[in-house]
Structure formats: structure tokens, C-alpha cells
Amino acid sequence: MNFQVVIPARYGSSRFPGKPLAEIAGWPMVRHVVERGRESGAGRVTVATDDERIEARCRELGVDVVMTRADHTSGTDRLAEVVSILGLDDDEVVVNVQGDEPLMPPAFIRTLVTNLEANPETSVATLVTPLHGADELHDPNVVKVVRSRSGHALYFSRAPIPWDRERQGRPQQLAGWWRHLGIYAYRAGFLRGYPALEPAPLEETESLEQLRVLWHGLSIHAAEVHGDAGPGVDTPADLERVAGLLREG
Secondary structure, X not given: XXXXXXXEEXXXXXXXXXXXXXXXXXXXXXXXXXXXXXXXXXXXXXXXXXXXXXXXXXHHOOOEEEEOOOOOOOHHHHHHHHHHHHOOOOOOEXXXXXXXXXXXXXXXXXXXXXXXXXXXXXXXXXXXXXXXXXXXXHOOOOOXXXXXXXXXXXXXXXXXXXXXXXXXXXXXXXXXXXXXXXXEEEEHHHHHHHHHOOOXXXXXXXXXXXXXXXXXXXXXXXXXXXXXXXXXOOOHHHHHHHHHHHHHO
16 A cells, blocks of 8 residues: 655645644644644645645644645645646555644544555545434534435535435434545546536535545545544644643553
């Protein structure tokens, strides 16, 4: 299994400026994400940033880092630039791990790569996990996905899909309802061509970048995993929660 992990890390954030450099247990958060990538067995782990402060800190810590343009509209566009900077072959596998996911299980990363390799017709691979509770189902910050029989994504939404008509969208049991985990594996050739894909109306309506892939008739395979991916970090309060989980071990 040969793959690379790329970690987009932006300094600017409306809710938590500078969060990639926020300290958790003696390391900046981005370093924890790098360690999850290394533990997955990736051949290379690279941070992609447009900020000189992040670049400098990564170099201090011995972390591979590349500087990208500041005008990218999405993380996938930033990955496309990284593919060009690193000169990757079209068939190389690139995993995008978000820079605010310091607890992402390395086993999830490996599952993602295995799944992309097992589906050569697929442009992108991602992961889903079962939903737990009606609150998650109706939370617009929890992205839901409906899959085909083969495990390919049919649609992603912030709305509660599929809609349980008989129970007004509140099923008694959530078996078969899936939460999307925002981690992706791509072939470098797909990423190289991604910026040429026209943004999709559905993508803009839902504010979900992955809908661009489906809108253009390309496929996303969504593999099922069980277990906790850990909370992401969007706010200082999230940071404290993650720090506590790391202390617990």
C-alpha cells in the first residue's frame, strides 16, 4: 500500500484564527495531525499552507511543508496545486486529512486507501459511520450521505436524508443512516484535473464541495467504518476537549 497524506492548514479562521498552531499537549495541533498520518503508514506526510508562520513552525518540527497560493476556494483546489508542486504521477494515491482532525484514527486512513485501490473505476474514496441519535440526524453541521448498493455515494446533504416519510423524518432506529467523515483519498491524476471542473449549483446550495464530483457524473465510494474519529477542532472549546482526550490516552 503506497500513498501520501497531505494536510491543508490555513491560519485564517473566523471562529478560531491560528488554530493549526494552537498548542495541544506540547505540540501545535498540526503536528498531532502529522503524527496520525505517519502512524497510518503513509510514505510521505506533507502540510500544505499559505501562511509563513505555519511553514516556519513545521520546518522547526521537521515536518515536510509546501507553500501554496492564498486564493484557493477549496481544500481540493489546494491539493491540486500540491500534486503539481510535488510532481506526483497520475496513479499515486493522495489522502486529504484536515488540519483540525488531531484524533483521526490511522486505521481509518488505511481503510480509505484500501477502498480506493479496490475500486479502480472510482474517482474519490471517503468514509461513513453510523449516525447515533435523532439530534445528529437533524444537525446541519453533521453531513449525511445516502449510498448505493455498491457503497457509492448517491448524495450528500446537511438535511436528514433519507427522509422517513412515515415518521416525519424521525426514524425509531437509525440503522442505515450514515454520517459522512470529511476525509478523502484521490488519485493524483484526478486532483490535477479538478480545478477545471465547473462549480456545481448543488455544491453552492448545500455548501458541500464533494457534490461537485457527483454533479459532473464522477463517482465517490463511501466505505463504512465503526468507531470514533474523535472531535474536530473548530473553536477554542473544541481544543480543550481534544486536549482532555489526549491526556486520557
